[in-house]
Amino acid sequence: MSNTTQSKNTCELILALDIEEREDALALLKKAGPELKWAKIGLQMFTKYGPDYVRQIADLGKNVFLDLKLHDIPNTVAKAIESVGKLPIQMLTIHTCGGKEMMEWAIKAQQSVNPELQLLGVTVLTSMDQNSLELLGIKQSPADRVAHLASLAKDAGMSGLVCSTHEVKTIREAHGDHFQLITPGVRPAGAEAGDQKRIMTPAQAREVGSTYIVVGRPIYGAENPAAAVASIKAELEA
Numbered sequence: 001m002s003n004t005t006q007s008k009n010t011c012e013l014i015l016a017l018d019i020e021e022r023e024d025a026l027a028l029l030k031k032a033g034p035e036l037k038w039a040k041i042g043l044q045m046f047t048k049y050g051p052d053y054v055r056q057i058a059d060l061g062k063n064v065f066l067d068l069k070l071h072d073i074p075n076t077v078a079k080a081i082e083s084v085g086k087l088p089i090q091m092l093t094i095h096t097c098g099g100k101e102m103m104e105w106a107i108k109a110q111q112s113v114n115p116e117l118q119l120l121g122v123t124v125l126t127s128m129d130q131n132s133l134e135l136l137g138i139k140q141s142p143a144d145r146v147a148h149l150a151s152l153a154k155d156a157g158m159s160g161l162v163c164s165t166h167e168v169k170t171i172r173e174a175h176g177d178h179f180q181l182i183t184p185g186v187r188p189a190g191a192e193a194g195d196q197k198r199i200m201t202p203a204q205a206r207e208v209g210s211t212y213i214v215v216g217r218p219i220y221g222a223e224n225p226a227a228a229v230a231s232i233k234a235e236l237e238a
């Protein structure tokens with residue numbers, strides 16, 4: 001058995017800050033305390049508050065995952081990475097379905113601007129299932145599609161992926177520890193799934209071999225978000 005499937009993988013929590021107001025997000029991060037090491041800034045807050053907000057979160061001592069899911073022609077993606085790569089961020093997303101050439105240009109830009117930055121290739125969104133793929137004219141199952149995109153990403157030189165917890169085992173079997181695997185679509189037992197379709201609990205995510213889990217609504221929508229963070233961290237460390 002590969003060591004990636006043992007129950008004692010380390011798996012870290014990333015809090016998705018998909019929150020309307022910057023002040024509320026900052027207050028939440030302060031309440032969550034130093035045991036929360038990672039915050040994800042996505043399209044909602046980046047389009048509203050921009051680069052200064054990224055610096056503000058980094059100044060709080062958090063590692064920043066900037067989730068822009070870049071997907072365009074290779075030159076445009078590379079130029080965007082040269083621009084945001086100068087920010088104090090540790091992770092940045094691009095879409096693997098932008099293709100091999102786009103990923104290669106993205107890596108080249110990342111290497112030139114910020115060699116420490118972890119580029120992550122988004123595979124099949126966790127809000128999608130077999131039916132969503134069929135509507136796009138894609139005949140593969142989500143698992144086969146993710147496996148295909150993972151191999152393409154590896155060929156392009158990528159070392160990090162965003163996928164659902166359901167595909168982690170297959171990716172680990174095919175590629176060992178090559179990829180950092182970041183898995184959204186994680187729900188503590190009893191929490192609302194919302195628009196997420198391929199989900200697991202934090203403990204299950206760690207067990208299958210996720211490197212990081214991304215959790216948003218079950219934390220910032222909780223009555224006591226700091227307690228929700230503590231409870232998910234405890235589940236990951238049990």
Ligand SMILES: O=C(O)c1cc(=O)[nH]c(=O)n1[C@@H]1O[C@H](COP(=O)(O)O)[C@@H](O)[C@H]1O
Nearest residue numbers: 016042124125126162184185214215216217
């Ligand atoms: O790239 C991502 O982070 C991402 C990829 C994916 O396939 N699914 C997905 O939900 N996400 C992000 O993960 C977060 C999940 O938030 P919650 O569903 O509220 O826990 C959101 O910020 C999404 O943008």
